[in-house]
Amino acid sequence: MEELSKRYSPGDIEDKWYAHWMLGGYFHSEPDEREAYSVVIPPPNVTGQLHMGHILNNTIQDTLIRRARQEGKNACWVPGTDHASIATEAKVVNLLREKGIRKSDLTREEFLKYAWEWKEKYGGIILHQLKKLGASCDWERTAFTMDEVRSEAVIDVFIDLFNKGKLYRGKRMVNWDPSAQTVLSNEEVLYEQEKATLYKVRYQIEGTEDEWITVATTRPETILGDTAVAVHPDDGRYKHLHGKRAIVPLINRKVPIIADAYVDREFGTGALKVTPAHDVNDYEIGLRHNLDVVDVLNPDGSMSAAAIMFVGLDRDKARLEMYKALSVEGHIVGTEDLIHNVGRSERTRVVVEPRLSLQWFVDMKQIAGPALDAVMNGEIDFYPENLKNTYRHWMENIRDWCISRQLWWGHQIPAWYLMQDDEELVFVAKTEEEALESARQQTGRSDLQASALRRDEDVLDTWFSSWLWPISVFDGWKNEKEFNYYYPTSVLVTGWDIIFLWVARMIMAGYEWKEQKPFQDVYFTGMVRDKLRRKMSKQLGNSPDALELIEQFGADGVRYGVMASAPAGGDILFDDKLCELGRNFCNKIWNALRLIKSWNVDPSIEQEEGRKLGIRWIRSRMNVIDAELRQQYAQFRLSEGVTALYSFVWDDFCSTFLEIIKPTYGEASDAESYEAALQVFEEICKLLHPFMPFITEEIWHQLRARIGGDDCIVARIAEKPGEVDEDVIKTLEHILTVKSAVLELRNQYQLSPKETIVLIHPSEEELISLWNKPAAKSILLKLSNATADEGESSGVSFLAGKYQYYAALHIEIDREAELKRMNEELVYYEGFVISVDKKLSNEKFVANASPEVVEKERQKKADGESKIEQLKRSIEQLN
C-alpha cells in the first residue's frame, strides 16, 4: 500500500486535525474533580498581527498546556486580546485621516463608534492566526480587556483603590507624548542615547553694560519659558551674581539668579537655565525657589502663546529658529556636540515632553509589599531566576503609576467633578447616578442636577486592565466556582521586557484583591532577534511573515525551529534555517512511518533474537528520554527537551532501531517486531505531541485504525517513566561503536555500503564480548552489513572501544599505511597510559578523590594497556 508521499506535506493535515480537535472539544475546559492546569495568554493587541515573538511565546504555552492535558490535568488556556488604547487609537485616527476625517471633528461617541467598527472588523485576526500555529486555547473563553466582564472589573477596582486611599489625583511632572497627545507612565518611556547640540547662550546681567552669564542648553526653544538662572552655591565664578537678575534674551524677561546645589559645576558652563514647566529637575528647583512656571508648549508640541515668539511652530522647528534668532543678536557663545539620553514614547516613538499636569496616580508603595515578598521568598518562581534581582530593584524603588490617558479608546475614568467655591470636588462612582447621589450628600444640595457634574474625559492606561487579567478572565469577582478552580494559574509565559509593565503589576493585583499570587511560575522568554542581533521590528523589515513561514515549513516545523533555540530568558536569534530543521525532522518522522507501513506481516515467522534485543534496547532508551524529559519540563528547559527528543527519534529510533528490526528486503516482518515498532512509535508521538502536535496526531492515526476519541492529543502519558536496562544499553553502545568502526573502514578503503564485509572471529574469544552473545552479534552484523567468519585473526585490524576486530577485505591492503596508522595509535595509547599512571601514582589523588573516580582511572589504565597489547600483536602479524 504505497500511497504515502515521499515528502511530508503539512498544509491539509494541519487544518484537518485542528478542526478535528475543535470538534472533539478538547480545548474546552470546565471545572471538575481533576487537578487544574491553567494558563492565561499574554493578550496581544487586538489590532496586532502574528509576529515571531508571538510564535515563540505561544508555542511555549501550547507545549505546556498540551503536556498537562496528556498528564491528565484539566488544562485550560484562556485566550484573548488587549484593547491597547494608544496603539489602537492611533491606528483608528490614521485610518480616519485617510478617509479625510479628523478626530477633532468627531464627538467621543462618534469616534468610539468608528473604533468599535474597526475592532469588530480587524480585531482578533491574530487569534485566528494563532490557530494556524496549533494553539489549543479554550476559544469559548476568549476575553477582551474592554468587554463587559473585564470592563466592570476595571471600574470596580478603580473605585476600590480610591476608597482605600491608594489612588489619588495630583498635579505632577509627567511624560507627555505630543503625538498621541496623552500622558504616559514611566514604563512607557524608552530612553536611548542620541546625538544633540549643546548651545551656549549668554544672558545679560541686569543693570550692567556688558556683563553676561552663559548657560548651556540642548533646548534653546525653552529659553522662552525660563524663569531663573541657577548656579552652584559654592561656585566661585558666580558668587558675585547671587541675588542679581539676568535678562532672558530676545524676550527680555528679568529672572533671578539663584544658587542651588543641584547644579553641576563641571557641566557646560556651570550655569543652568531654569524652565520649571519643561524639565523635571527644573520643576523641583522651581518649587524650592518659588519660581514662576511658564509653559511655552501646546499639547501637540508646538509653541504656545506664552512663548511669545514662534507661536504655533513645532518644537523642533522652533529650536532652529530660536538658534538663528539668538545668533543674529550675538547671544550664541558656542556650540558643542553632546550625546545624551532622550526619552521616546514606546508607541509613537516621538520625543517625550516633561509636562506638568493633573493626572490620576496609583500609590504603589501601598500595594507593592506582598508582591515583592512573594517573589523573593519563592512563593512565585521566576525562570530564569536572575530576573528576581531586576524585579526586586524595581519594586523597592517603585514610583507612583500614572494611569490616566488623554484618549477615548479605553475605560473611561469613573470620576465626576463638581466646581464649588473655586474648589473642584471629586466623586468616584460606578455610575453617574451614584456620583450625583454622593455629590448631593456631600454638598447638602439635594437639588443638584447631573448636568452640574462633569465626567472625567480621560481613559485608563491599558495596563490598568491587563494587570487584572488572571483574575478577570475567570470573572474573579462574580464567579467563585470558576475562580477558585483555576486561580492561581499555573504558569505565565511572557517576555522579560514587560516584567514591570505587566508581570509585577499582576502580582500586585493578585495580592491586593485576592490575597493570592496570580501564577505559580513565570517563564520569561527572550527577545526574538534577527541574525544580526537586532530586535525584530516593522521598521527594519527584518521580521519574517509568520504565516508565510508556517506556509513554507509547516506549523510543526516552525514550532520546532523556534523551540529548539529558545532557552528561557535567552534571546533567540531567529533564522529560517531553524524552521528548515524542523521541517526536515517532520520529513524524517514521516518516512519512518512510510517504512513501517511498507512492511508485510507474517505471523508465522519466528522473531529473531537480534530483534528481541533491539526492542528491549529501544524501550530502555525511550524510558531514559522519558525521564529526562520530565526533568526538563519541571525546569522549563524546553529547548533541551525537544532537542533530546529529536536526537532520540533520529538516531536511536530511525538510524538504529528501525534498521535492526527492518525485515530483509523482500521478506515479511514477524508480528512481534512489527507490533513493537508501532508501540514505540506511539510513545514517540505522545512525547513529541506537545512540541509538534499536527504530525504526531497524523502519525497516531496512520499507525492504527482508531475509534472515536482515541486521539494523540489526549493520549495519557504514564505516571512514571518505565524501567531501564543498563546492560542492554551498554551492549548496544558497544555494537554501535564497532559498527562505526566498520563504516570508517569502508570509507577508508572506499568500499560501497552494499558490499558485505567479513568480520573475523579472533583467537582470544574472551575479549570479544559480542561474539558470544548471538543476539548482539546478529545486530552487529546486520548494522554493519557484515558476515562472520570463524577463521584466524587476519586481514585488517581495527579497534572498537577496547576490543580489536579483524575484517577480511577482498582487496589488497596497503601494509605500509596500516603499519603507520597502528604505530601512531600505539604512540597515542602509550602516552595515554603514562598520563593515567601518573595520576594513579599520585598519593594525594588516591587519598582524596572519591573511590569511584579512582576506580575509573584504574579502568582507563587497564583498557589502555589492553589496547597497547593488541596493537603490538597486530603490528607483529603484519610484519
Added chain:
RNA sequence: GGGAGUAUAGCUCAGCUGGUUCAGAGCAUCUGCCUUACAAGCAGAGGGUCCGCGGUUCGAACCCGUGUACUCCCACCA
C-alpha cells in the same frame, strides 16, 4: 551613577554537582555516496589558547580574585 548577564569550533549555542558524557551539538565548509523509508537523505573529514592573568584543589571550561570586551536593565546632567 546603580545593577544584572555574557565570553567555548567560521556561526548559534549545550556543557546541570569540579573528575569518562570533558572539550560537545546543530548549522556552515570540504570529501564520498541517487545504498530498496527519507538527497528535506546517508557515511565521513577538517576546524578549539574553553577571553587574558593570578589563585584554590590531587584535579578547573566549571569555584575564587582580577583585567579586558560586549549585551541588557534601572536612574538620569542641562
